[in-house]
Amino acid sequence: MPSMTPSPLRKSFPPHMKVEVNLNPNFKPNGPEHKPWLVQKFGGTSIGKFIDTIAGNIVPSYLTTNRVAVVCSARSSESKSSGTTNRLLRAAASAITPGSNEYIETVQEIRLDHLDAAQKYISNDSNLKRVQEEINLDCDHLKSFLEAAQIINEISPRSKDIIMAVGEKLSCRIVAALLEDRGVEAQFINLENVIDAVFDVNCLDQNFYDYLSRAFAAAVLKCGDRVPVVTGFFGSVPGSLLTSIGRGYTDLAAALIAVGLDAEELQVWKEVDGIFTADPRKVKEARLLNIITPEEASELTYYGSEVIHPFTMEQVIRAQIPIRIKNVMNPLGAGTIIFPDQPSSGSASPNGRNTPPLSSKMLLENGYQLDLSRRHPTAVTIKDNVWVLNIHSNRKSVSHGFFAQIFSTLDRYGITVDLISTSEVHISMALGANVIETEIEKAMEALRTFGTVDVIKELAILSLVGKQMKNMVGISGRMFSTLAKAGINIEMISQGASEINISCVILARQSIQALNVIHEELLRNVGKFAEVQDA
């Protein structure tokens, strides 16, 4: 069993959820006692399925020791794919599809879904009535906006953002009302129009993120002693939130709020106990990692184990704020901490924070050696639904021109490449599932100018991730011989671009088997604290 001792990263933060909630009418949850800030981010499916636990237990349980800021995504009652944000994006597409009025029905579904949730959980009549009015107003406004888009037959990226923002507004209104219902003074905070400075869309650099964290913190602090319930949606981002940041933006909003408030910890609540050595749905023996570095967490996110939006980590870690992944279904679990293995000792963060270095006991208990190297890989992950595009040069151009032309063509069609393997006249590229099929077809047509092109579908990328793998002699040999022994065919290998990741492309139908054999051979001892010998 993992150790349940409190993290040495915390100063006064309680290791586990408290069960007693102070409901004294004079109790000011975020009162002026200068308790450290804690930012809690709740994803769409958690809001959809566990809103009662969140507002009734999780948030109140931290209020005696912390000032809490709650950041919410749009509600998903089943899965993210059928959640409010996807419905809103479908409604936007429908409004500009000739002859389609599907958006009217979609807005009605969204309205009823939120009215039902409010009715189900909010018991105080006046709280309920107020939130019902707010939901109806937001949905009426959305419908009018979509009607206008239909008339002018146009939805700009900014309009798409305005439509998408409705999801976070609706979910935050319900969470704020429900907290009030449970005796916690709360306030809805909308970050939709918080950016009022002009930034160059081609230069969204650290200055931009610093500006955002200051602006978000200022908006949050306006609510004084009340618990802020903040929309994960924020605008107006140059180039639009969807294009400049992408889906999963609530993680980034929460991170920037944590930085702006100089929070003690950023908690990202999910429906899994934390980050495991492999997807626990696919590998029965997968074990919870108590601690993982930001680089490893990013790599896992890029390659299929969606942990946290990659832009998030950099912001929070720069400010030396630990991130903790926790489970809404198991609030007492310690979760996984994302924190650098080599904190700059003695050097303060931009906020002046001096975070204590990790204790040697904690390092040893989590598979690190005292020189901060890890003795084995950290996790294995699979990215499904991958295609490989092979291009063989027709030799009418020299090789440097060949690559330049290929990449500018891919750029024109907005295609990002996950893995690449090249020789002078041949290039193989693995592309992720997010590529729209029609765009690929168009890009392939254009690429045929430079050589023969073929595509292989139904593939997956298998990645072994570990901060210190670069120091482990023979690790890739062990990985590939393990796959070979299991009869797993390797379509493409890419190694070396990232020192912490060895990846290869395999057949999609062999992905679960591959995950399990690699886990058994290379990760079976990770997380077993007593046995930190090589796995």
Ligand SMILES: Nc1ncnc2c1ncn2[C@@H]1O[C@H](COP(=O)(O)OP(=O)(O)O)[C@@H](O)[C@H]1O
């Ligand atoms: N290495 C991993 N550790 C933890 N979860 C993982 C891993 N790889 C994949 N997953 C999957 O990622 C999902 C993330 O949890 P979930 O709460 O559903 O996400 P979200 O709230 O972001 O929609 C889990 O269902 C889990 O099965």
Ligand SMILES: N[C@@H](CC(=O)OP(=O)(O)O)C(=O)O
């Ligand atoms: N609703 C947004 C924002 C978000 O971050 O969602 P989640 O936290 O559920 O991944 C999206 O789906 O992208």
